[in-house]
Every structure is written in C-alpha cells, then in structure tokens.
Amino acid sequence: MVELKTENRPMTALRLDHVSLRVGKHTILNDVSMDLPKGRVTALVGPSGSGKSSLLRVLNRLWDGVPRVRVDGSVWYGDTDLYAKRVDVSVVRSHIGMVFQRPTPFPKSIFQNIALPLGVYGAARSEIAGRVESALKTVGLWDEVSGRLNQSALTLSGGQQQRLCIARALAVEPTVLLMDEPASALDPKSRRRIDELILSLKDTVTVLIVTHHLDEARQVSERLGVLVNGRLVAFGETDAVFASQNDVVARYLSRHDEG
Numbered sequence: 207m208v209e210l211k212t213e214n215r216p217m218t219a220l221r222l223d224h225v226s227l228r229v230g231k232h233t234i235l236n237d238v239s240m241d242l243p244k245g246r247v248t249a250l251v252g253p254s255g256s257g258k259s260s261l262l263r264v265l266n267r268l269w270d271g272v273p274r275v276r277v278d279g280s281v282w283y284g285d286t287d288l289y290a291k292r293v294d295v296s297v298v299r300s301h302i303g304m305v306f307q308r309p310t311p312f313p314k315s316i317f318q319n320i321a322l323p324l325g326v327y328g329a330a331r332s333e334i335a336g337r338v339e340s341a342l343k344t345v346g347l348w349d350e351v352s353g354r355l356n357q358s359a360l361t362l363s364g365g366q367q368q369r370l371c372i373a374r375a376l377a378v379e380p381t382v383l384l385m386d387e388p389a390s391a392l393d394p395k396s397r398r399r400i401d402e403l404i405l406s407l408k409d410t411v412t413v414l415i416v417t418h419h420l421d422e423a424r425q426v427s428e429r430l431g432v433l434v435n436g437r438l439v440a441f442g443e444t445d446a447v448f449a450s451q452n453d454v455v456a457r458y459l460s461r462h463d464e465g
C-alpha cells in the first residue's frame with residue numbers, strides 16, 4: 207500500500223493539476239489547477255451548480271465507483287497522485303476528511319461517533335477515550351456533552367451535531383479538512399462558532415471550505431478560488447481576488463454581495 211507523505215512538499219498540502227471531471231458527456235469541472243497551502247484556510251465560492259461540491263468530492267475520491275464518471279488530471283498529496291491505482295481510498299480519507307452541509311452523525315452515541323472511526327483507522331483501545339475527549343474539546347463541545355457521552359448523537363442540536371461531525375473528522379488527525387458549506391444549515395450563533403473553530407485550526411489543519419457567504423470567505427480564508435461553470439476563474443490571496451478587475455470575477459462578487 208502507498209503511504210501518503212507531504213514532507214517532500216513542505217508548503218503545499220494538496221495540488222490539483224489540470225483536473226477535469228466528466229459525468230457521461232457532461233463536463234462538470236474543466237481543467238482546474240490550484241494549490242492548497244499547508245495549514246491555511248482556502249475558500250471556494252461560485253454560483254450554484256458551478257461545481258464546488260463536485261470539486262471537494264474529487265479530493266477525497268467520493269466519485270469512486272459512480273457510473274460514467276471520469277476524472278482526468280492529477281491530485282498530488284506530496285509526491286503521490288491520489289488517482290494512481292495503488293492508492294487505497296481509505297488511506298486517502300484518513301488524510302483528507304470531509305464535513306458536509308447537513309450534519310451527518312451516525313445514529314449512535316456521542317462517544318461512538320468519534321470512537322468508531324478512530325478504531326477503524328487503527329487507534330489503540332487505550333488511547334480512544336482520551337482522543338474522543340480531546341476532539342470534543344477542540345470543537346468546544348466537551349463542556350456541553352461530557353455528562354451525556356452515551357446518549358444518542360441525534361439528541362444534539364443541529365449546531366452541536368455539526369461540531370460533533372467536525373470533531374469526528376478531526377479525531378483521526380487529517381492533514382486536510384474539506385468543508386462543504388458547513389454552517390449554512392445553522393443559526394447565526396452556531397455559524398459564528400464554526401467560523402471561530404475554522405480560524406482556530408490554522409497551522410494544524412489545511413482547510414478547504416465551500417461557502418455561499420462572501421463575508422465568511424473574507425473572514426476565514428487566506429486564499430480564495432472562484433469557480434464558474436466548472437472553471438476556476440480566479441485563485442489567489444483572498445484580498446487580491448476581492449479586488450480583482452477581471453469581469454467575470456467582479457461580476458460574480460458584486461452581484462453576490464447585493465443578494
């Protein structure tokens with residue numbers, strides 16, 4: 207099995223190199239190249255249907271096995287192309303975690319939600335309780351749930367469920383965390399907590415977040431990509447992209463601000 211290492215590229219966690227995604231004859235992503243700097247937050251914005259979620263799915267191989275799907279180009283993690291045949295998908299997902307728009311807790315206890323994936327990824331039994339506690343502390347949930355770890359995760363509020371899902375993804379210590387509109391189904395207070403949490407991950411985890419909120423992108427990200435019709439029409443320092451004079455980019459950013 208191929209081991210994944212990024213040490214050989216100390217500044218970059220993931221590099222997309224001319225990535226295209228087709229489903230049947232339909233091109234969903236068209237020749238996308240971008241780098242995710244290690245330990246930084248990169249945001250991805252763009253109109254509905256422009257391919258943002260599809261791009262995240264490419265990065266942890268969620269298209270594997272879907273009929274009529276073809277991924278071209280490369281996704282480099284260090285010197286390893288994640289689409290090379292010998293790379294095991296479970297290894298990819300232990301390094302690259304994902305959080306979805308709607309919270310997706312398992313219908314199990316709060317404790318088991320985090321302990322189960324830890325067990326799957328080979329954590330020793332003796333360290334599981336400690337790592338569950340530490341993951342819950344990272345997302346600020348420990349004080350809220352420490353007295354009810356054996357209750358079903360489905361008894362938590364939406365915002366708590368989403369923080370539990372982030373804790374679950376972080377517990378296996380991924381290098382990269384993909385977040386697909388992680389706060390859009392939540393109330394403003396829970397949204398702020400998620401944004402603060404994303405900022406607190408800086409330096410330890412590389413984050414790629416899709417959002418429809420430009421103010422959120424501006425607040426949490428250092429790099430910003432704009433995807434329109436499956437093409438990356440802008441990518442760079444967040445402030446520079448917001449200041450872009452490029453017609454397509456400026457039109458998207460200004461129209462979106464009004465709405």
Ligand SMILES: Nc1ncnc2c1ncn2[C@@H]1O[C@H](COP(=O)(O)OP(=O)(O)OP(=O)(O)O)[C@@H](O)[C@H]1O
Nearest residue numbers: 229232234252253254255256257258259260261272
């Ligand atoms: N499994 C699939 N099969 C075929 N086409 C798909 C599939 N999933 C997504 N698409 C198409 O790919 C395009 C991009 O969809 P995607 O969900 O990535 O957009 P998005 O930018 O995340 O949109 P939104 O902001 O609404 O979430 C759309 O035209 C969508 O219909």
Ligand SMILES: [Mg+2]
Nearest residue numbers: 258259260386
């Ligand atoms: Mg989407």
